[in-house]
Amino acid sequence: MALEKIVSLAPGRTCLFGDHQDYLELPVIACAISRHITLTATKNDTQEFIIHKPDINERRVIDISEPIVKIEKGDHLLTALAVVARYGCIPNKGYDIHISGNVAINAGTSSSSAVVVAWIKFLLLAFGCNQKITKELVSKIAYQTEVEYHNSPGGKMDQYSIGLGNIMFLETDAKANYVIFNKPLKGLIVAESGIPKQTTGVLGELKEKALLAVHKVKGKIPSFELKEVTKTDLPRYLNYVSDDLKVFLSAAVLNHDITQRAVKEFQKETWSVKSIGALMTEHHEILKDYLKLTVPKIDAMINTAISAGALGAKIVGSGRGGSIVILAKAGEEEKIIDALLKAGAKDAYKVQVDPGARIIEPKEIHS
Numbered sequence: 535m536a537l538e539k540i541v542s543l544a545p546g547r548t549c550l551f552g553d554h555q556d557y558l559e560l561p562v563i564a565c566a567i568s569r570h571i572t573l574t575a576t577k578n579d580t581q582e583f584i585i586h587k588p589d590i591n592e593r594r595v596i597d598i599s600e601p602i603v604k605i606e607k608g609d610h611l612l613t614a615l616a617v618v619a620r621y622g623c624i625p626n627k628g629y630d631i632h633i634s635g636n637v638a639i640n641a642g643t644s645s646s647s648a649v650v651v652a653w654i655k656f657l658l659l660a661f662g663c664n665q666k667i668t669k670e671l672v673s674k675i676a677y678q679t680e681v682e683y684h685n686s687p688g689g690k691m692d693q694y695s696i697g698l699g700n701i702m703f704l705e706t707d708a709k710a711n712y713v714i715f716n717k718p719l720k721g722l723i724v725a726e727s728g729i730p731k732q733t734t735g736v737l738g739e740l741k742e743k744a745l746l747a748v749h750k751v752k753g754k755i756p757s758f759e760l761k762e763v764t765k766t767d768l769p770r771y772l773n774y775v776s777d778d779l780k781v782f783l784s785a786a787v788l789n790h791d792i793t794q795r796a797v798k799e800f801q802k803e804t805w806s807v808k809s810i811g812a813l814m815t816e817h818h819e820i821l822k823d824y825l826k827l828t829v830p831k832i833d834a835m836i837n838t839a840i841s842a843g844a845l846g847a848k849i850v851g852s853g854r855g856g857s858i859v860i861l862a863k864a865g866e867e868e869k870i871i872d873a874l875l876k877a878g879a880k881d882a883y884k885v886q887v888d889p890g891a892r893i894i895e896p897k898e899i900h901s
Contacts, residue, residue: 536577536626536627536660536661537577537659537660537896538576538577539574539575539576539577539895539896540573540574540575540629540656540659540660540893540895540896541572541573541574541575541893541894541895542572542573542575542652542653542655542656542659542891542892542893542894543570543571543572543573543652543891543892543893543894544570544571544573544648544649544651544652544655544696544697544890544891545566545567545568545569545570545571545637545648545696545699545888545890545891546566546567546569546570546571546637546638546643546644546645546648546696547564547565547566547567547643547644547647547648547691547692547695547696548564548565548567548642548643548722548724548850548857548859548885549562549563549564549565549691549850549851549859550563550564550565550701550796550810550814550848550859551563551789551792551793551796551797551813551814551817552564552691552789552793553789553817553821553827553848553849553850553851553852553853554737554740554741554744554785554786554789554821554825554827554852554853555689555706555786555789555790555793556688556689556690556691556704556706557687557688557689557706557737557741557744557745558706558741558744558745558748558760558786559689559705559706559707559760559761560706560760560761560786560789560790560793561703561704561705561706561761561790561793561794561797562689562691562703562704562706562793563701563702563703563704563793563796563797563800564691564692564694564695564701564702564704565695565700565701565702565719565722565887566695566696566698566699566700566701566702566887566888566889566890567643567722567724567885567886567887567888568885568886568887568888569635569636569637569638569643569724569885570635570636570637570648570888571633571634571635571637571645571648571649571652572633572634572635572652572894573631573632573633573649573652573653573656574631574632574633575629575630575631575632575656575660576629576630576631577627577628577629577630578628578629578630579628580628581597581598581599581627581628582595582596582597582598582628583595583596583598583625583628583629583631584628584629584630584631585611585631585633586630586631586632586633587633587634588632588634589633589634589635589639590639594611596611596612596615598615598625598626598628602615602616605683605684607684607686608684610646610649610650610653610679610680611649611650611653613679613680613683613684614650614653614654614657614675614676614679615657616683617675617678617679617683618654618657618658618661618663618675621658621663621664621665621671621675622662622663622664623657623658623661623662623663623664624661625657625660625661626661627660627661629660631656633649633652633653635648638724638726638857638881640730640855640856641726641727641730641851641856641857642849642850642851642852642853642855642856642857643724643850643851643856643857644692644695644696644851646680647676647680647692647693647696648696648891650676650679650680650693651672651673651676651693651696651697651891652891654672654675654676654679655672655891655892655893658671658672658675659893669697669698669699669890669891670697670698672697672891673690673693673694673696673697673698674693674710676693676696676697677690677693677694680692680693681693687737687738687741688737689706690704690706690710691704691706694710694712696890696891697890697891698712698714698890699714699888699889699890699891700714700715700716700717700887700888700889700890701714701715701717701719701800701887702714702715703715703797703800713797715800717805717887718886718887719805719807719810719861719887720807720864721807721845721861721862721863721864721866721867722859722860722861722862722884722885722886722887723839723844723859723860723861723862723867723870723871723874723882723883723884723885724850724857724858724859724860724882724883724885725835725839725857725858725859725860725871725874725879725881725882725883726856726857726879726880726881726882727829727831727832727835727855727856727857727858727879727880728831728879728880728881729829729831729832729854729855729856730855730856736827736852736853736854737852740782740825743779743782744782744783744785744786746779746782747775747779747780747782747783747786748760748783748786750774750775750776750779751771751774751775751783753774754774755771755774758771760786760787760790761790763787763790764787764791765787765788765791767787768783768784768787768788771783771787772784781824781825782824782825784824785820785821785824785825788820788824789817789820789821792813792816792817792820793817795813796810796813799813807845807861807863807864808845810845810846810861811844811845811846811847811861812845812846813846814845814846814847814848814859814861815836815840815846815847815848817848818836818846818847818848818849821848821849821853822849825853827849827852827853827854828849828853828854829854829855831878832849832855832856832858834877834878835847835858835874835877835878835879836848836849836858838873838874838877839858839860839870839873839874841873842869842870842873842874843862843863843866843869843870844860844861844862844870845861845862845863846860846861847859847860847861860874867884870882871883871884
């Protein structure tokens, strides 16, 4: 018997380390943040999902009695229905569905992935599954929905960090091994530029060039593995790629080195926020100078945050717009937020580390 009401909640995420690394199957360190998408589903007497998205003034009806014939690329709600069907999840009752939240749209904090994860958690709870429903399964299905189904650019970071929660070190290869650091990181701030990020175009462009650089080296050295290359090794391998590709190979290796140093810090009993902040800024400089991901407004926001006393700051996500993440000394967040708003940031706010996607109602169901 279908549940009368389900409330599914999923957080946004920010990337602390590893932007433009997951599509190279290099590790990332991501953080679920305390901004959320909430999906509220109430059973109706139809065979329809009647979906309201007031944040973007959208209403949609999906007739679940009709077979799915064609799915447009980017239609993640319909794609998810096709993917969950592989797991024995077949909707047979209609619901009125309300989806809204305070995760910034098109700002690099993964609002679309949060919607997908909340949607999948609802579907699996409402209509069942042929295997145990775990956070890992939800994350995997969300990845299959957003990336694999339509062969889209991107990696596993968004879906897994939202589905699993907390601060996560994720190996983005096929095994998707991960380590969760279940501790708070005080002093986190997200600031929005107000400039829409350019996800698909930027990801596709940079992924193609980085993979081409790797392919060129492999052509000369078949045993070459990008994840095994150290900063010291880099000059040797640059000899095998053309001048226009050197910067992409360099960025991949240098960013991987930064992520490796960062995870060593997170593995310590007591974290040095000063060291984490410095590594964030170092990572930003590679994204800015090598991959050209910033725009003048983002540069000004980073400079403002650092000048106001931030321990570190970096652009987040695909780039050329979107948001930045800042690490401040605990208690100094408001000073930095005020400086950012005066410098023209569209918005800036404190965030906490979030425990990940979960079912809020019914309360007796543990997700």
